[in-house]
Amino acid sequence: MARTSGPETRDKLIRAAEELFAAQGVDGAQLRDITRLAGQANPSAVQYHFGSRAGLLDAVMAGRLDRTERVLVALAHPADAGVRELLTALVTAEAGELGTDRGRRCLRISAQLSHESGVRSRTPHPTLAGTAYWTLIERLADRLADDGLPEPLLLERLDLALTVVGAALADRARQYLDGTEPLTDEPLFLADLVETTTALLRAAPPRTTPLNPPAPPSPRP
Structure with a gap:
């Protein structure tokens, strides 16, 4: 050998x-x-x-992030870009991984790690610090703050939206790898993913935010 x-x-x-x-x-x-x-x-x-296993996983994700970064850097999204425009850039960059089996596998892996990015604390995972991807996340958070969403709510929404994007792309990747025929073509799928996550992020704040459900009435003696 x-x-x-x-x-x-x-x-x-x-x-x-x-x-x-x-x-x-x-x-x-x-x-x-x-x-x-x-x-x-x-x-x-x-x-x-x-x-370690963690070191190997970081190396896998570093290669995946490098490919996404190259796409993001090449995309034009001006300083005054809104939520939809920023999400379009993010989804476009992530969807580049759908073009190869290697990228499809990496999408399936990264969906398992969606809550480790650091979005909820606005502290990026070390592999994301200083990247165009994280800058885009921060710009999305700033746009949501401009809409009047309080910080805890906007961070939860943003984390949820990124989880939805990751899960949707991972499922699409699974279909490609398995040879399953998707319900929609890829341009329609990606356009709908942008619209869906935009609607999620731009939804009106809830009218009430009870911390606990009301207690049931006490039984009569």
Whole structure:
């Protein structure tokens, strides 16, 4: 068997992880199976190259983010862009991953990590700090604040909207990988995803926000 260099082995492990994390789940995939799929005889190959499962997952997501960043940077969304325009840029960049099996697997993985971005605390995950993606998230939050939404509510809405986008794209990716015929063509699907999430974010604030449901009346003695 021909020996491979460190970078080549690292790339093989990343690609194997993409396949198994997508199919079996980020927590369900076994490192030994990833190592075997990558053609590595050393059972400690993941630890050697990435330090841990978390390090391998970060490497998978770093590659996925790099591809999304290149699309985002190339898109024009002016300083006065509104919620719909910003969401269009975000969905367009994310949807670029639908074009390849590798990207489709990564969409299925990132949907499992949607609540780890740091949106709810406005503190980005280290892999997102300083990225065009995070700048876009902050601009969306600012637009919602301009609409008068209080900070806790707008952050919850934004986190929910991003979860919806991630879940919808991951399901579309699953259909492509499985060979299932989608109900709609891709342009219509993406346009509707933008409109749906725009409506979610721009919905009127609730008239009342009870912290607890009313207590049932006490039974008569």
